[in-house]
Amino acid sequence: MDQPKVHTELLPHLFRQEYARMTALLCRHFGLEHIELAEDIASDTFLRASENWALHGIPDNPAAWLYTVAKNKTKDHLRRLSNFEHRVKDSIRQDEALSEPDIEIDSKIIEDSQLAMIFAVCDPLIASESQICLALQVLCGFSVEEIANAFLAKKETIKKRLHRARADLRSGKFQLNALQESAITSRLDTVLKTLYLLFNEGYFSKSGSQLIRRELCAEAVRLTLLLTGHPSTNTSQVQALLALMCYQSSRLEARLNASGEVILFEDQDRQLWDQSLIDRGNFHLVNACNGEEASKYHLEAAIAYWHTTPTGKNKWEQILPLYTQLLQLAYSPVTALNRAFAYAKVYGNQAAISAVHNLNLTENTYYHALLGNLYTGIDKGKAMEQYKAAIQLSTSPVERHTLLQEMGRVAGSDL
Amino acid sequence: MKEFALIFRLNDIADFKPSPEQMQERMNWLAGIVAQNKLVDKGNTLLPTPGSAQTVKPGNVVTDGPFTEIKEFVVGFVVVRTADIDEAVALAKENPIFKIGGSIEVREVLKQA
Incomplete structure (x- = not known):
């Protein structure tokens, strides 16, 4: 070499x-x-x-x-x-001075200590944005600069976040050498949430760099896989989260063009979807099914499934009830808006517009972007107005660029 | 909602060990059911091979395998949740087992009150 x-x-x-x-x-x-x-x-x-x-x-x-x-x-x-x-x-x-404490090194111990470290980092008391920084640094070996690049944040900001989180980590006295069942039970939810956010940070990254996106997503998958390798952490929710990550990752290459701009779902080249990842997603989705109540990760994985099936027939009819369930389980503005989009696909734009207005999320970029989308073909003036509002609210250059393109499309249309 | 067991049968023991592609096809079929939130139990595969299958009959008679007398033998089952049997049958129709001459019996599970 x-x-x-x-x-x-x-x-x-x-x-x-x-x-x-x-x-x-x-x-x-x-x-x-x-x-x-x-x-x-x-x-x-x-x-x-x-x-x-x-x-x-x-x-x-x-x-x-x-x-x-x-x-x-x-x-x-x-x-x-x-x-x-x-x-x-x-x-x-003499006896103590000469005895050298031996560090055992084998792949099982290396893996166990990584697993324990995940649980140490995911302390429910640490704020989630700090936690992701901490995870990237301690679990993934990212430098402060790399983390700052991924978040499009100043190095100082990241340093501050890390400083506090590391102090909590040190004082937490979490036992790494024997991961207790009680720690697994009390922290697994936080671990899953952190890995989920880490993945999303990559998937919906503010950074235009495809390399950063791929690395964050790959790290989230690697850590989740680590959880599946251990009987007491290999729960159905972990399997569901892994299925979700596999489905999303399968479209990673198709989602951005060469200059890092987002390609909308409808315009993606399906040849670029990674079938082996879709297959893995299917495997984990089936593994996640154990007759228990579906978790947020189950529902999101199921939605992602419908976005990756080749036939796509009745796709939105399948997706709409999943979003309804998800909304009942854990309300979030994004979920409400996603559901509204699915609603529009099933019942038409006109029917969805008033439902979206009722949500009244006027401070939300996606709210205006969605309305812009729904008004397209119905009311050109209102569509433009909504896209403009979305662009004003957006903090991500990549997103703004996409919205500008959409608005351009509307401006050039006849209606 | 009702529950239905889908019982899989094969004719030829040579078809029992599927290729990776066939396994993937099955998995993809099952994932589609999970994604509709219609899978109740992913069931089990039942080994039909000598040493793994015997049939016990009255009068202390034990025979090897199910394959000596029954032409089609059971290889597994799953349980799905659907509004009616038509919907369960529609799910079964999508299964790749028919490509290798297998069949699926759809049976409603009696729910204990």
């Missing part, structure tokens, strides 16, 4: 994959209150790798190389610490 690739290709990839895992593993050893120490050792390890590999080439098993170095660095650290303590206390107890 060409040497320059160490820096440009292999290392960033490995870094993402292994940095977070290594930190979780080391935290299991040191305790979460010493997360900074764990991160320092992990960073040092990768620094060593970038220097060493550039000179000597990539080792046969890069991950094993990294873990050996991390292990040695940890031993060095503990030895220094104990030497120091002994000198200060002036009490020499």
Whole structure:
């Protein structure tokens, strides 16, 4: 392999994959209150790798190389610490000074500590936007700058969010070495919500970069898959969430054009949909069915199913009751508007317009965009007016661009 | 709403082990039912192979498999929830089992009051 690739290709990839895992593993050893120490050792390890590999080439098993170095660095650290303590206390107890606490490393332990770390990060007390930042940093190995890019936020803002969240994480004293059933029960809802938001952050990203979108979505899927690998976290809701992510991911390539603009569903090239992901979605959707009450994730996965079936016959007749159920389960303005759109598809625009007006969500971009869409072909003036209102409210450049295009379409039409 | 068991039968034991494509077709069919919120129980597959199937009869008689006497043998079932039997039959018609000469028996589940 060409040497320059160490820096440009292999290392960033490995870094993402292994940095977070290594930190979780080391935290299991040191305790979460010493997360900074764990991160320092992990960073040092990768620094060593970038220097060493550039000179000597990539080792046969890069991950094993990294873990050996991390292990040695940890031993060095503990030895220094104990030497120091002994000198200060002036009490020499050879047996303790020489015994090196061994860090067990195998794939099961690495996986277990990652899983436990997910539950540590998803503390219900941490605000959800901070939690996603924390998840990206601690679970996915993103830098502050990368997180800021993904959110189109200032680095300082992200730093502030992280600072507070990390303080909570350290003081939370969450036990990483033995993930308790009680912790799973009390936090699984928060874990699912965080993974769901992480995925959506990628899928509906404010950032126009397809790379960032793909990475956020892939990370959410990776972490959700981790939950399915453990009997006590592999619940029907987790399966439903994974099904939803698979269906949505299948359209990821078709949703944006080369310059990062959103392509509306109707205009997408279906050849670009990833059938293997749709198949996986189907598999998880069936797994999610256990006769119990359908959760929000079940319903959203079912809706996503209808958007990915090739036939699309009676699609909206199927989707409308699912949105109605979803609305009853958890009201949100977006769900109400999505339901109204499905309603329009089944009963016609005219019938839906008054229903949408009744929602009266005048501060919502999508509310005006939807009305603009519904008025198109009925009342050109009102359609333009609504699109204008939507554009004024929108904070995302990508979204504004799409809305401008829609408005242009209306302006050019006859009616 | 009523519940109906869809009972799957095959003729040829060679068809029992499906190809990955056939498995995927089945899964896609089932997912369509889940997505309509009509699946009650995803049921089970029943192994028809020697060593996995025996039939017990009166007089302490045990025979191997169901395949010695019955031409069609049961390979599995699912339970769906629909308004009436017509709707359950419509769901069954979409199943890919007919491509390999199988059949589906649709039976209403008696609900205990």
